[in-house]
Amino acid sequence: MERLAGLGEDGLLALIFKRFARQRRPGLLLGPGDDAAVLRLAPGRVLVATQDDLAEDTHFELRWADFRRLGHKLFRINLSDLAAMGDVEPIGVVVSAGFPPDAPRRWATDFLQGLSDDVRSFGTPVIGGNLTRSSKVFFSMTALGAARPGRILRRSGAKAGDILAGVGPLGAAAEGLKLLKKGAAKAGGRASRPPSGRASAGRDAAGGPYVRAFYEPAPQREAAAVLAGKRLATSLIDNSDGLARCAALLAEASGLGAAVDLADAPVDGDPDAGEDYGLVFTVPPGRWPALRAALPLAYRLGRMVPKAKGTGAAGGYDHFKGR
């Protein structure tokens, strides 16, 4: 099996430059291959910038990881953060990858293939990045977007009485993760090498909806554009660390509490387990009919209440404490 040490940094860089050389996008003045990328924003637009990471043993394990699909996931969790700011057009991503020198070459080429798939899917170019040796695999991405200043929605802005609502899955990604772990356990525990490409660990891995929810969350760009464009929402966040935490963060940002009620919500698994990457937002009650007309898949999650009454402290996933 060919290792990254055999290919070398220059060999891998050559593959990267070849793969991302033909990206064309209005405003992309200089893409990968120099010390930095150069972009021009359209007139009247402000820059929106966010960063999110995937780390071995925390977000994935080598015994079941599919590096192509990790490329998808890294892309999408970052585009989800842009969507969480409202009507934001993604204009480019910058990607860092750390691999051990004895990593199979496929880990890197599969990961690049995943990025490349999503460059096409989302029309958003990889404009630069960094490669480094690292004893554990990690990926870091910065996503850059452009928006009209009036089309940005923040975490703050809700009023008591606003409806708490969402779009996207609840608990599906966590179910997918369970399936991936179960599949890997069945396949004989710790494999030293993860599967490559589309064929993958676990019966459900290739295309099952839960595993897809885990690996290929759908950034809610269109929904966010509707929420921001028609000023239907008063505050907005993406659902990355679980519903309880999102609701608490929205509430806290507006000095409120949140009373969560899941009766109308399409729950697939533990909604507080995180990694679902839908949107959670607040809507004045009078705007709810217009919102449902514009976004038929939006569902109620409860109501914003004065601070003393609702969930005060943030629940959900804490990276250092665990849950």
Added chain:
Amino acid sequence: MERLAGLGEDGLLALIFKRFARQRRPGLLLGPGDDAAVLRLAPGRVLVATQDDLAEDTHFELRWADFRRLGHKLFRINLSDLAAMGDVEPIGVVVSAGFPPDAPRRWATDFLQGLSDDVRSFGTPVIGGNLTRSSKVFFSMTALGAARPGRILRRSGAKAGDILAGVGPLGAAAEGLKLLKKGAAKAGGRASRPPSGRASAGRDAAGGPYVRAFYEPAPQREAAAVLAGKRLATSLIDNSDGLARCAALLAEASGLGAAVDLADAPVDGDPDAGEDYGLVFTVPPGRWPALRAALPLAYRLGRMVPKAKGTGAAGGYDHFKGR
């Protein structure tokens, strides 16, 4: 000793928001604390974006690392990449950090102190980022800059006959790294916990020039602005992976070779060992007197030659092969 798991993600985030809440900068519309940051570029400016990382066991070892100074280093290696594009004003940085849950709280607070020091030193705000659990420590930064399109210098653009030149140290960082390793070895080999704050491993650590060159490389923003503003240089790169590699990359980008001659260069150690973060650039011979007048510390490093004659293949540091 307090661990990150005791402080928790929310505790650490609270420290971060508190530390970076009071940053004010024209164009910074929304800093840390939401899903993404929002910046406005000055009229006529394009966006310049770059990313660089520091990974445990590759860029630093726990037995000698000083996390405050790693904060400095991460900031500076990224600002160096912006300087490598010419007259670029840094407008913000986005930072990811991965720590194990049992890491001492000081690792994170020292790192934040280092970032905070450099926010002040460079007038460049931390506008966002991400925190994650990771079995090995890693840091990733994206630096964003603004430039007039005519003030950008690329790796390509040199002509045969151009003088190859530089500013900044050559080999000093590698000497600093040797001192840090020697200091740690003397202090009794593998310490499970690195030192914190200013007092540090090795006699030279606190303020010696070599260790400073390793931890606190000086981004050459002013020199780069002169090179780009007066069109003195035809091509430009920063010296991150060693002189041989820089020269080869500049040569390759212009379809040339590079004949390196160190007779006039201020060499402190192995110039090909990397991490010096000066600038390497090419200058038409007729512009050399003007360049020396504008940048008295610039030195000659050789000459650009037709492809067959000079160093063809890239030397220097390869992250996956080693040297």
